[in-house]
Amino acid sequence: MIDLEKHNRMANAIRFLAADAVEAAKSGHPGLPMGAADIATVLFTQVMHYDPTRPDWPDRDRFILSAGHGSMLLYAVHYLLGSEDFTLDQLKKFRQIGALTAGHPEFGHGAGIETTTGPLGQGLANAVGMAISERHLRETFGDALTDHYTYVLAGDGCLMEGISQEAISLAGHLKLDRLIVIWDDNGISIDGKVSLTDSTNQLERFEASGWATVAIDGHDPAAIAAALVKARENDRPTLIAAKTTIGFGAPNKAGSEKVHGSPLGAEELAATRKALGWTHEAFEVPSDILDAWRIAGLRSGQARKEWEKRLAAADTELRSEFERRLRGDLPAGFADAMAKLKKQIAQDKPTMATRKASEYVLGTITKVVPETIGGSADLTGSNNTKTADTAPITPDDFTGRYLHWGIREHGMAAAMNGMALHGGTIPYSGTFLVFSDYARPAIRLAALMRQRVIHVMTHDSIGLGEDGPTHQPVEHYAALRAIPNLDFYRPADVTETLECWQLALESSETPSVLALTRQNLPPVRTSFETENLSARGAYVVAGGDEAPEVTIFASGSEVEIALKARETLEAAGTATRVVSVPCMERFERQSADYRADIAGSAKVKVAIEAGIRMGWDAIIGSDGIFVGMTGFGASGPYQELYRHFGITPEAVVAAVNARL
Numbered sequence: 001m002i003d004l005e006k007h008n009r010m011a012n013a014i015r016f017l018a019a020d021a022v023e024a025a026k027s028g029h030p031g032l033p034m035g036a037a038d039i040a041t042v043l044f045t046q047v048m049h050y051d052p053t054r055p056d057w058p059d060r061d062r063f064i065l066s067a068g069h070g071s072m073l074l075y076a077v078h079y080l081l082g083s084e085d086f087t088l089d090q091l092k093k094f095r096q097i098g099a100l101t102a103g104h105p106e107f108g109h110g111a112g113i114e115t116t117t118g119p120l121g122q123g124l125a126n127a128v129g130m131a132i133s134e135r136h137l138r139e140t141f142g143d144a145l146t147d148h149y150t151y152v153l154a155g156d157g158c159l160m161e162g163i164s165q166e167a168i169s170l171a172g173h174l175k176l177d178r179l180i181v182i183w184d185d186n187g188i189s190i191d192g193k194v195s196l197t198d199s200t201n202q203l204e205r206f207e208a209s210g211w212a213t214v215a216i217d218g219h220d221p222a223a224i225a226a227a228l229v230k231a232r233e234n235d236r237p238t239l240i241a242a243k244t245t246i247g248f249g250a251p252n253k254a255g256s257e258k259v260h261g262s263p264l265g266a267e268e269l270a271a272t273r274k275a276l277g278w279t280h281e282a283f284e285v286p287s288d289i290l291d292a293w294r295i296a297g298l299r300s301g302q303a304r305k306e307w308e309k310r311l312a313a314a315d316t317e318l319r320s321e322f323e324r325r326l327r328g329d330l331p332a333g334f335a336d337a338m339a340k341l342k343k344q345i346a347q348d349k350p351t352m353a354t355r356k357a358s359e360y361v362l363g364t365i366t367k368v369v370p371e372t373i374g375g376s377a378d379l380t381g382s383n384n385t386k387t388a389d390t391a392p393i394t395p396d397d398f399t400g401r402y403l404h405w406g407i408r409e410h411g412m413a414a415a416m417n418g419m420a421l422h423g424g425t426i427p428y429s430g431t432f433l434v435f436s437d438y439a440r441p442a443i444r445l446a447a448l449m450r451q452r453v454i455h456v457m458t459h460d461s462i463g464l465g466e467d468g469p470t471h472q473p474v475e476h477y478a479a480l481r482a483i484p485n486l487d488f489y490r491p492a493d494v495t496e497t498l499e500c501w502q503l504a505l506e507s508s509e510t511p512s513v514l515a516l517t518r519q520n521l522p523p524v525r526t527s528f529e530t531e532n533l534s535a536r537g538a539y540v541v542a543g544g545d546e547a548p549e550v551t552i553f554a555s556g557s558e559v560e561i562a563l564k565a566r567e568t569l570e571a572a573g574t575a576t577r578v579v580s581v582p583c584m585e586r587f588e589r590q591s592a593d594y595r596a597d598i599a600g601s602a603k604v605k606v607a608i609e610a611g612i613r614m615g616w617d618a619i620i621g622s623d624g625i626f627v628g629m630t631g632f633g634a635s636g637p638y639q640e641l642y643r644h645f646g647i648t649p650e651a652v653v654a655a656v657n658a659r660l
Contacts, residue, residue, distance in 0.1 A: 007221045010045065010292055011037040012278050013080060013285045015249060018072035019272065020282040021094035021101070023263045028095060028103065031246040031259040032070030035218070036153060036184050039242055040077050042224040043151060043182075045296035047232075051304045052081040052297045055111035058326055058423065059307045060300075061148045062114050062130050066123030067155035067184060068104040069261065075101045078112045080290065081297035085110035088283060107421065107449045115421050116449050119441055121161030124181065125411050127152045128171045129418025131179040131237075132393075132403070133425045136373065139398045141322050144310045146424075149232060152181040156194045159183065159202055163442075165209075166411025171237045172210025175395045179237040180228065185218065186246040192257050206239040218242030249276045325371045325424045328452070328508050337368045338502050339530070345494050346528035354516040354556070355458040357497035359384035365501060366390050366401065369426065373419065375403035376430035377412050382518075383430025383458050409435050413442035413455070420451040426505065428454035432464075433473040433515050436480060443511065447485040450509040460490065460515040461610035462645065463557050468635030473515075477555075478614035480513055481584055489583050490515045491534070492541075492559035495525040496582050499534035503583075517557050519638050524559050524580060537586025538598055538619075542566055543577035550576045550656050551602035553619055555584075558608040558628075561642075564649035565608075569656060577602065584615060604659050610647055625655045 018033035033040075044050065048061045065074050072094065078086040085100055090110075093099035100110040104118030114130075117123040130150045137146040158164055171179055183202065187194050203213040212234045216223040224242065231238035247259030250272045264272060273279070280286060285293075311319060324331070341364045352360070366372050366389040374390050376383045390402035405412040409431050416427040436443065436457055446453045462472045480488045487510050489500035497516070504512035524541055525533075533539045538553070542563060550569060554562040562578045569576040579598055581587060587595065599605060605620035606627065607613075613626040620626070627647055634641060642648060 002221045002225070004221065006292065007038070007041060009289050011041040012276050013289050013293065014040060014073060014076045015276070016273070016278055016280070017076040017079065017091060017283065017285070019264055019269055021072050021075070021091050023266070023269055024092060024282070025095040026263060028072060028263065029069040029261050030072070030264055031188070032067055032155065032184060033073035033076065034250065034259070035186050035244040035246045035248045036070065036073055037248070038219045038221055039153065039182055039184070039224055039244070040073055042221050043228065044077055044081065045293070045299070046225055047228045048151065049148065049300045049303050051300045052078065052083050052112070053301065054304055055083070057304050057307070059146060059148050062127070062150045062422070064114055064123045064127045064150065064152045065105055065117055066121065066127070066152050066158045068117030068123060071101070071103065071105045074105055074113065078110070080285070080293035082294045083110070083112055086112070092283060115418065116445055119445070120155070120157040121163040121167070122414050122442065122445060124152055124154050124158050125163050125167040125414030125442070126418035126421065127179060127181070128167045128176065128411070129415035129427070130422040131171065131176040132174065132415065133419045133422035134178055135176065135398045136393070137424045141318065145314065145322055149178045149180060152179070153184060154181055155184050156187065156189055156198070160198055163410045163414060166408035167415065168206060168211065169209045170406065170408060170411060170415070173395060174393070175210070175235065176237045177235050180231045180240065181238070182240045182242055184244055185241050186244045188246045188255070188257050188260055190257060190260055203239065203241055210236055212236050212238045213241065214238070215241040215243065218244035219248065251275050328423070330505060331368055333368055334505070337364050338498060342495065342498055343528050345498065346526065349523045349526055350494055351520055351522050352494060353518055353520050354491050354493070354497050355382070355384045355518060357491070357494040358456060358501065358514060358516055359387070360494065361498045361501050363387050365505070369505065371424060372426045372428060373401045373403060374428050375405050375412065377405045377409045377435070378407045379430055379432065380404070382432070383456055385428065385430035385456050405429065409438035410442060413439035413446070416453045417442055417446050417449065417451055420446070420453050421449070426452060426454070428456060430456040430458065432459045432471060433457035433476055434459070434471050436476055436513070440479070443480070443486065443513070444483055446511040447483050450485060451511055452508050453511045454504045455511070455513045456516065457513055458516045459518045461517070461557060462629070462633040462641045463517055463519045463610065463638045465518070465638035465641065466635050469632040472633035473611065474629045474632055475612050475614070477515070477609065477611040481615050485510055487512045487583055487585050488515065489513065490556035491582050492556055492580050493521055493524040495523065496534050496580065499532045500582055502532060503535055515556065519557065521557055521560055524563070534582045535586065536590055536594065537583040537588065538579050538581040540598060541578050541580045543575065546575050548575045548577035548600045548602045549660070550574055550604045550606065551579060551599050552576060552606045552608065552652065553579045553581050554608040555581045556609070558610060558647065561647065561649050561652065562608050565652035568649060568653045574656070574660065581619070588618070604656055606652060606656060608647065608652060625659060627652050627655060
């Protein structure tokens with residue numbers, strides 16, 4: 001039986017902490033925290049298994065505030081529960097430089113923030129990935145070690161964003177029964193009533209996607225609790241449509257867009273205190289209510305301790321493997337397996353497309369790194385991301401390690417972020433490089449959150465040929481290289497592909513994109529090197545023993561063109577060096593001395609890449625020669641396209657000779 005008076009006062013503590021913080025910052029969104037306070041109170045004090053004394057407890061329930069603009073809801077709740085990070089002082093510094101209480105929740109800025117949210121719909125899609133990882137680990141290690149739920153608070157905007165349909169249709173298909181979404185159905189967006197722009201029946205939409213649904217009064221704690229308990233018993237994901245009043249309690253602004261993204265103002269805030277009977281000063285929570293929250297914060301302590309006992313009692317080998325995966329450490333045999341394969345490649349000297357090279361390397365990786373979960377956005381046969389060790393994940397069997405994501409690039413990328421954030425799995429996926437446009441917002445967030453997710457993106461240039469300019473990436477190298485903390489790899493042969501894969505897996509705080517060719521490439525590296533030469537981002541592949549007159553930089557498939565141009569220039573007496581640049585970001589992180597040594601004292605610097613010039617001037621200078629694309633591609637056989645656009649050894653030689 002719920003003590004309604006006590007509940008109301010506990011919920012009001014959230015409301016006024018949020019309203020006071022927004023007022024102090026003179027910036028923020030008080031409406032959602034005020035409207036969703038009843039939901040948060042029931043969820044965190046009665047239903048969720050979350051221990052604020054051990055916020056990183058692996059089997060905790062996850063809570064995702066997809067509507068991240070309502071961040072003060074999250075900060076207030078964690079303060080009330082007894083978080084060490086979200087103190088009252090932090091709440092008073094809401095939205096200030098250096099505070100953990102950022103304008104939108106940021107992963108890594110305090111325990112209890114499971115993901116960075118703000119771009120609407122991303123959190124909902126992250127949660128799908130978390131639920132995927134939870135179920136995979138549960139079926140791999142047993143429910144004694146993994147048995148938790150993922151809760152999402154989503155707003156109208158989250159459900160309007162296109163990514164939400166990708167996320168919910170996949171979740172429904174996979175029957176992710178541990179995923180529970182609470183829709184803060186307040187009917188208001190920034191411009192006014194949602195009815196201005198949308199008339200979707202969200203319950204029917206979710207039901208059509210395979211979800212269980214229920215509609216409740218979002219201010220009735222008994223109804224909220226009953227819906228949450230029932231949702232935990234469903235055999236499919238659940239949407240709880242909670243009808244709420246945005247800015248609940250504000251006499252003049254509640255239920256309108258006026259309380260969505262602006263402070264209440266001193267007069268309205270005072271009136272709200274009077275309306276809700278809250279007689280306390282700003283940031284003041286009465287001791288009995290704070291005690292009630294702190295006691296609720298201790299509620300899950302026993303569940304956590306029982307889990308720790310189960311972990312301690314588990315089979316030694318099973319426990320060791322479980323803990324290794326959660327730490328994110330690669331298996332002890334990974335480096336040796338990669339070295340062995342690298343020696344084999346040097347011996348065989350295969351000629352193949354780098355997408356096939358990736359498949360070849362993945363055959364070893366997926367065998368020795370069992371936490372890798374691959375996939376493709378309906379392009380498995382083109383991306384070559386499936387191996388003998390990665391059986392499909394299906395709605396009824398999550399022991400597999402391959403996800404058929406369907407044509408859902410954005411949802412795929414965001415769910416991969418959720419998988420990485422959850423821990424215990426390393427996600428990689430496949431699509432065409434040109435479709436990075438669809439996935440880019442989620443890739444950016446992976447970089448912001450420093451998550452190890454790996455995107456295999458094939459058909460990386462005009463070299464894909466006849467599909468034409470709609471499928472030929474031109475500006476995409478520059479666009480992805482522009483994202484901070486994202487490593488964009490474009491390997492030139494099988495050996496570089498192996499090295500780039502190894503670097504991507506070892507980069508525990510950096511997402512990676514592997515841009516791979518459709519067309520076959522000859523080996524650039526023909527002898528075994530213990531060192532991972534790609535780790536420096538750029539290195540000399542030919543002509544390193546002499547002072548060059550010309551240094552040619554190239555990435556991926558264009559390294560072959562650079563080497564052929566060098567043959568002609570050398571034959572004519574022009575000392576020429578060729579530098580492979582598999583990862584421009586890694587090269588930029590090297591010392592100034594190393595970068596200068598790689599370029600040498602060459603009077604002429606050339607870059608060759610089947611994309612636009614943007615980014616290359618940092619290496620060749622604004623007066624350097626660039627051989628590449630200046631516009632979109634065309635449809636035709638790839639060999640003819642390279643000639644048509646002048647990306648040939650002959651064109652390089654002619655440009656160099658004209659400059660000399």
